[in-house]
Amino acid sequence: MAVSASLQQRLLRFVLGLLISMALTVALAVWLSTTNHSHNQIDSNLSIAESVLKQLLRNREQQLMSSTEVLTSDFGFKQAVATQDKSTLESVLHNHGERIGADLMVLLSLQGKIIASDTEQVEAHFNQDFFIRSSLSNGGATDYLTVNGRLYQVILLPVKAPLPIAIAMVGFELNRELAEQWKDLTGLDITFYFNKSSSDKVIASTLPPDLWLKALSEAYTPYSTHSLPLFGRPQFASLQLDLNQSNSGEAGLYLTYSVEKAFHEFDVLQLRIIVITFIGALLASFGGIVIARNMAYPLRSLAKTASRMAKGEFGLKVDVQRTTSEVSELAAAFETMQVGLAEREARIVFQAHHDPLTSLINRQHIITRLKEHLDSIDYKPLSVICINILDFRIVNDTFGHFVGDQCLKQIGERLSGLPEQNCLAARLGGDEFLVAIPLACSVERTAENVLATLSSAYMIQQLEITLKFSMGIACAPRDSTDADQLVQQASIALDMARREQLGIAFYNSNMEQTHLKRLQLLADLKKTLAQNDGQLQMYFQPKVLASTQEHFRFEALIRWIHPEQGFIPPDLFIPLAEQAGLIANITDWVVEAVITQIAEWKSNQFTAQVAINLSAKDLSRKHLLENIKQLLDDYSLPSDSLAFEITESEIMRDAKEAIDLLIRFRSFGFDLAIDDFGTGYSSLSHLKHMPVTELKIDKSFVLQLDQLADDQIIVKSTIELAHSFNLKVVAEGVENQASMDLLREWGCDWLQGFYLSRPLPAKDVLPWVENFAKPDQAANN
Structure with a gap:
């Protein structure tokens, strides 16, 4: 009755309101016209x-x-x-x-x-x-x-x-x-x-x-x-x-x-309008009640049907008194809507449970399916395999995202077509997949079969593309009987496989301890970056001018002295920071610390250029260059106070974009060096377009330079090549006098290595410079 009463009230209000509005409008028009006429x-x-x-x-x-x-x-x-x-x-x-x-x-x-x-x-x-x-x-x-x-x-x-x-x-x-x-x-x-x-x-x-x-x-x-x-x-x-x-x-x-004589007819007309309005209101009220009742009963029935549909009941017969064509059309629309809702609900459920690109089930749904399997009384042992495509970004950058998407689709098809029965395949996101396979044989054999299935070449647009994979594996019930935990354990094993560059890694409890330590280390790194509590320190390794050994430059190296774990190598926490998205915070901290130190040296009448290492992610940051320039201006330092070193492999990830970014750095007057030259994939065609001022020969070619003839050929030709491009050459890894003499003989511009000095804390730099410049420096070295 509540619906019927509400409908009646609305109809009555509408009809009466419309009638009264029209009567008032007519009365106003008559009044204005008559008043004007009377005037x-x-x-x-x-x-x-x-x-x-x-x-x-x-x-x-x-x-x-x-x-x-x-x-x-x-x-x-x-x-x-x-x-x-x-x-x-x-x-x-x-x-x-x-x-x-x-x-x-x-x-x-x-x-x-x-x-x-x-x-x-x-x-x-x-x-x-x-x-x-x-x-x-x-x-x-x-x-x-x-x-x-x-x-x-x-x-x-x-x-x-x-x-x-x-x-x-x-x-x-x-x-x-x-x-x-x-x-x-x-x-x-x-x-x-x-x-x-x-x-x-x-x-x-x-x-x-x-x-x-x-x-x-x-x-x-x-x-x-x-x-x-x-x-x-x-x-x-x-x-x-x-x-x-x-x-x-x-x-x-x-x-x-x-x-009164002039307005007599007007007054009579107004009275007639009032009477007509009153009679019309009575008729409208009666008509509204009748219409509302005729509409309320079918609508109430349709409302009950809609409530049942809202609970998921479809295929219902709409039984209403179809008193008007509109009600008939509405009832027919309800019947059609049931079909559409059923199809749409099925489509929504599918989209909620599946990846739109590969049509594989998604992370949440495979966990649900795993829970259902593990909760059954007689479930079979199974292996949960997390799969990651190695260097998949290179495929997207080289061939385009369309080819990359086609690769992902074919991977999904191969995982869906695995021969094992009751196999579940899912895409976790990006370039990561997961497959749950009942163990019909050993877990090792199962993993090798999956890896072999995925490793064969992919034919896309007449291209033959070979992909490499890493896999992390956890088993039930050996490792866990909880679905969420199994997936987490497989992810931990996958992380180990990627870090150790393994094809397959099987979960064990030690991995979890290592994983937890890495998570704790990451949390500590976030905390020390936020608080700037002195755990992070800058060390400076000298570069000595080979020709005179009287001019110095330095490479800035970050060190983390943990209050509990002591010294943590950069090779450990820098990749961790890159994975967690903290590399930009570290770079900002390094830049500010180095500029502050250069300003302090300048106040002590000492000037030297300091090189800072940058990653590809640093180069892609829009405001990094402007922030560096602003800091230099704040401390009244020239642009040549800083230099930047970018590894060869970082540049070659996206050579065109990297070159464009390096040109921006050069436009501000900064010196640029290619670090670890000789270990990447660069070519002479790329080198001639790079706006760099130095090549830094990787220490792997210099450590035994006085003993290995092949290294001597490589280093000598690299120096000649760099000079032909008007580039300076820095040799790192100088460990003895013999190697230093060879480098000086071949015209190497700058020398760096433990033979000259290990990385020094800021407080030891000026004493080292003063001590190195003494005539008896050889003895001190």
Whole structure:
């Protein structure tokens, strides 16, 4: 029910939300349109009424002006004015006022003082200067005045005999009767007012008295930039007109329009929208409930089917009420999905258990299979063989990775096709494989058969490739009955085979002790590199200039003095560091230690070039060269303070890349030497392209130079060859005076060996140099 209720709620919310949103959108559109229309209607009606009213005022002014001219042109009226008889004047004003229908008759002097009027007392405040000046200069004037609390439209005309002798002011009252007449003409309510004490006072209006204040102060102002609000809008829209000609603002009128009248149809429309929305909401709710129920039951059934599929049950029949085409399509999709999921799960399981290149099972799965075999009650003894391809990198570098991958595939095929029954083959990663074979014969015979199967040539792209292998073997139950331990033991034996350059190595307990010692040694090496606790030290073996024996250079040699195991040879821990990826850390430590020592010698007025050995991995490091240059700059040392020696075999692993890297080193001004020359695979074609400055003849050719003729031929020709390439020659392994004399005779440039000096700690270098330079150096040597 939870799924059904949730679906109903979602559908109802969606339908109702959509309906309400549409209703609000329509209402907003209608409101905006109607409000704009109402604005325009109000403004238009007021504008038209304003024009009509102004025309009425002009017409009334002309009529009143004509009636007043009749009065001022009358001879009897002029004669009465000339006599200045007040009672006569009042009688004349009264009679003529009734004749022209005037409501106010006043005679003014040319100075603006009241001479006579048809009322007992006239209380009026007007701009006398403006009236008098305007009537005299223009022949008449009109304005609006409040007299005795009433509002009049007044006409002022000069009385001439023939020059102006007085001014007649004739007034016509603006009252409710006039407002009603104008309302009939304009269709709007008219309100007359005059200003008193900064507030408007209504004189007459067509509105009821209780609406006067709203019409004057709370009305909506037409032509404004503010829109009418949807709620709480004002009752009226009023337009104010100022009637005074003298700009005194004392009298005026309001044209008032009913806002409710303009918005009546809009309000009815809004009510209809609300009613329609409410009815639609009821219908939508009912329809949503029905639709949700019709969809919920099939979906619930499909959800149960999906739950069973999630548990790994496939091939289920999807039994649902297919009330709609969409539900039918969904049920069909579920049935199709079951097939796809079953295939995909099988593919994922296969990929999780197998190597993608060779299709052999992987490390984790073969361990699982071994556990299953060893856990069975009547399992047969078996051998676990770890296999490594020797120098497989050369195949990739020489022939390309495609050929290398094809070699790996063929190895996998050969291991899968071994004749032994129940044989398991796996690829552990990279160039390492593992095979578990039940022992039908001796373990030695089994290992030899596997090695023979793998060692025959591989034909790839018309290439015949021969590979060499090392194998490490552990047996169950002889060595262990635990799968993980068996694989570990075979790996330990393989490591021994690689280090000792053996084809096959069988596990024994001593190997594990050696392996543990190597692991401990590696951990100690990491620790001493991190802490720099003084266990690692630099020794320096001198190189002496053969011609004079007065100039010296040195080769930097790292030494590890372990606090428990004592001296550990570099031949032991350097390969270990390379395997563990620590060779870069060691090189960085050596570089910094050597540069620091050179700077210290310089402070003691001693300068000598020191050579540092680099590996191929060091050459491939992007920032090594920049770091070396920065250290030299920090200690203010020139580039020729350092030289670098790279073994011939390291260079030949990837000659092109190595040469490119050596060119970068030479561009910084460093001297470069090929170490152990004659033991690698270099050729003259490579040598002429190498940016090196020295050849270092391997000590194996120099140790017995005075006794072996073949070594003499090799060394002499090597010196001549190097000089033909403008290279200096260093001979290492000088052990006696006879060998040194031969080397000097053949033009060897630098000599190095125990006969001259063993590697020295830094503190003994300067004393050795001073002692060697003495005349009795031969004795000291």
